[in-house]
Amino acid sequence: MAELETRELEYFVAVAEELHFGRAAARLAIAQPALSKAIRRLESRLGVQLLVRSSRHVALTPAGEALLHHGRHALNAVSAAIEKARRAVDRQAHLRLVIKPGGDANLLSGILAAYADQPDARQVDILFGGATDRADHVRDGRADAALLYVPFDDMTGLDHVTLTVEGRVAILPPDHRLAARPEVTLADLAQETLPRWKGVRWTGAPEGGLGPEVTDAAEVLHMVRLGRTIAMLPRSLAQPTHPDLVYRPVTDAPHSELVLAWARDDRRPMVASFVAAAVDAAGTA
Structure with missing residues (x-):
């Protein structure tokens, strides 16, 4: 890389993900002043401000957001190239x-x-x-x-x-207003509280109330049983069904x-x- 070394990119990604120079330095096992100096040097060479710093917080600029997105892929590509080179000779x-x-x-x-x-x-x-x-x-x-x-x-x-x-199903508590219906539509779910999937930008679900953040189907089902949210999942991820919940096809949901x-x-x-x-x-x- 003519303008960006791999190590510098690793430093920036760590700071951008942690949004804290101290935590990023600990993660990288380097001194915080050295990390701060490396990021300032990187910004100077690229000619853009990547981070907004204050005494209380660190935030990404639009340029920083772009470098984080593409930088992650670049680091993945480097790691993959090294791993594939090693595995290419392993019969x-x-x-x-x-x-x-x-x-x-x-x-x-x-x-x-x-x-x-x-x-x-x-x-x-x-x-x-x-x-x-x-x-x-x-x-x-x-x-x-x-x-x-x-x-x-x-x-x-x-x-x-x-x-x-496959199609998708709505997962509901048995006393939910939609539970008695044989099937539901996206419009039926539009005003419902739905979970936020960590790291997923779009699920095809309507934008309802702001529900709990979840990372997998097991967490979703637990939150539905607690009455904190309803959910919409691909049919196969809703199996096996839970006896305390109701499953209804969402007839107009985008297929997965x-x-x-x-x-x-x-x-x-x-x-x-x-x-x-x-x-x-x-x-x-």
């Missing part, structure tokens, strides 16, 4: 698939069986990620492939194939897609073979 490398618990629409067993029948099949290591970080596992080389949900997951830098398309994703520049036969087996097992060829 015994396992294939690493990242999923979230319950996030396979009951397809994973069939996919693994179909892949095991391939003559070049490798051992598959299953990794578990959170609601929004699984794509990053692929981008930074921690995983070779991921099961993701479109449109919820960030697909930047990834190729993917759709394994199944369960996809198998891999890095856009990954042309390894191991990954291609796994993708082909998944497509065959899911019946989407």
Whole structure:
């Protein structure tokens, strides 16, 4: 990088994520004055102000927001390049698939069986990620492939194939005003309190009341049982159903897609073979 070194980018991303020079310095294991000096030097060389500093807080400028967004992807790309270079010479490398618990629409067993029948099949290591970080596992080389949900997951830098398309259901307490209906619409949910998914910008749900922040389906169901929110989930993520809750189809909600994703520049036969087996097992060829 002519104007931006990888280490400087790491420093900036740490400060931008922590919004606190002391915490960022501790995270990076460097002295706070050295970190502050590095950020000022970076701003001077780029000719833009990245951070607004005061005695009480640190905030990102629009330029800082842009550098944080693209800087994360750049650091992921560097990490992925290093990891893939190391793994390219490892003929015994396992294939690493990242999923979230319950996030396979009951397809994973069939996919693994179909892949095991391939003559070049490798051992598959299953990794578990959170609601929004699984794509990053692929981008930074921690995983070779991921099961993701479109449109919820960030697909930047990834190729993917759709394994199944499904509708969504509203999850309600049994005494809710909509519970007696056989199905509901987005308009029915428009005034309801809905959860905020951490790290997800758009879910296709109407903008209702400001509900609790959640990170996975288990948290959502717990909050619904407590009466703090209702929820709208892809049908497969709402399984198994909970006996204390009511599930109703949302007839006009945008469909969600369960996809198998891999890095856009990954042309390894191991990954291609796994993708082909998944497509065959899911019946989407």
